Amino acid sequence: QQQVKQSPQSLIVQKGGISIINCAYENTAFDYFPWYQQFPGKGPALLIAIRPDVSEKKEGRFTISFNKSAKQFSLHIMDSQPGDSATYFCAARPRGTYKYIFGTGTRLKVLA
Amino acid sequence: NAGVTQTPKFRILKIGQSMTLQCTQDMNHNYMYWYRQDPGMGLKLIYYSVGAGITDKGEVPNGYNVSRSTTEDFPLRLELAAPSQTSVYFCASGRLAGYTDTQYFGPGTRLTVL
Numbered sequence: 735q736q737q738v739k740q741s742p743q744s745l746i747v748q749k750g751g752i753s754i755i756n757c758a759y760e761n762t763a764f765d766y767f768p769w770y771q772q773f774p775g776k777g778p779a780l781l782i783a784i785r786p787d788v789s790e791k792k793e794g795r796f797t798i799s800f801n802k803s804a805k806q807f808s809l810h811i812m813d814s815q816p817g818d819s820a821t822y823f824c825a826a827r828p829r830g831t832y833k834y835i836f837g838t839g840t841r842l843k844v845l846a
Numbered sequence: 847n848a849g850v851t852q853t854p855k856f857r858i859l860k861i862g863q864s865m866t867l868q869c870t871q872d873m874n875h876n877y878m879y880w881y882r883q884d885p886g887m888g889l890k891l892i893y894y895s896v897g898a899g900i901t902d903k904g905e906v907p908n909g910y911n912v913s914r915s916t917t918e919d920f921p922l923r924l925e926l927a928a929p930s931q932t933s934v935y936f937c938a939s940g941r942l943a944g945y946t947d948t949q950y951f952g953p954g955t956r957l958t959v960l
Contacts, residue, residue, distance in 0.1 A: 743886065766947060777850070777936050777951030778889070823888060832877055832896055832942055833904065834949070838888040 737761075738826050740837030747844050753811040755840045757824035762805065764826040768834070769798065769809050772821045781822070782809070814844045847872050850952035852937050858958045859927040867922040867955050869937030877940045878920040879949065880904075880912065882933040889936065895920055927959045 740757045747753045757767075768783035784791045784798040784807065791798045797810040811818055824837040853868045871878065880892040881904075891904030895914040909931060911923040920939075924931060934956050938949040 740888070768947070770949075775953075777938070777953050778949075779951065780948045783947070827947065833879070833891055833894055836881075836889040838886060 738824060738835050738837045740824050740840060742840060744841045747814045749816060749844055749846050751814050753814045753842055755809045755822050756806065757837050758806045759826050763829045765829040766827040767807050768825050770823045770825065778823060816844045816846045818842060819844050850937055850939050850950050852952035852955050854955060856956045858960060860960060861927060863927050864925050867935055869920045869952060870918050871939040873939060874917060875939035875941045877942060879938040880922045881936045883936060884933050929959050932959045933957060
């Protein structure tokens, strides 16, 4: 079964620090890698996404780094803020399908 | 636009009871999905639909049924509820757009089976 492994399960960062969440996949037939952000009591919302022919994508304080040969991708949150405290999910879309495989989530807490 | 709406927000069922979780989207999206979210387990796909009249199983379909008679609605039916179905259920919709795909999630339904 195709899997996406996400780490760490939880993360505590000081305000202004860098938060790093990692994901790894086992199947090369994925063609799109989004990250979702979920606040307590809410549904997930798309944060940023990357395609496998791009090594890095940056949107504001959020950056995805993608390493195709290592089958890994990571989310970096620069200058982390208390408002970034949420659960983050990585996901991967198998090529030619309409569905996604999600990681198990990382609960981020940014201390003020 | 209201986006994706789900009802009810909370529900407690007894073992063996049945219920339908409602999901409606007003964005004219072809694709709709049902996920369940359990602590530490991420989001698991239950069923999905690529258009009215077309549905398919996801990773964890056992104990659930779906139908898609209209573009807007995608109800999830639980027959003979079991404690293992205690979870938070999310409905999502999207319009596949290659590398700009986005799934829009509803606020979720928290279901407890006792």
